[in-house]
Amino acid sequence: MPIPNFFSADKIGHIGMYLILELLLFIPLSNKPKQLWIFTILALLYSVFTELVQHFFINNRYGELGDLLANGIGLFLGYLILRKKIKT
Numbered sequence: 001m002p003i004p005n006f007f008s009a010d011k012i013g014h015i016g017m018y019l020i021l022e023l024l025l026f027i028p029l030s031n032k033p034k035q036l037w038i039f040t041i042l043a044l045l046y047s048v049f050t051e052l053v054q055h056f057f058i059n060n061r062y063g064e065l066g067d068l069l070a071n072g073i074g075l076f077l078g079y080l081i082l083r084k085k086i087k088t
Contacts, residue, residue: 014071018072018074022079036083044071051068
């Protein structure tokens, strides 16, 4: 299995979209920082779900492990940004 190129426009797009998703999901609960990890896990499960749907249920589309990893990287970066913001 080849290693995904995380500097391609596709993977950077996945990272950016999931980073923004993480940031936007936390807005309603900004006064409850202990629930940040719950939103991160839910967003990761959403990512897994969308990749599986693409792979098994949509013609001419397929889920990629590289996309899933890029989504996870975006979520992790968003998590780090929010944790730092919450502590300050």
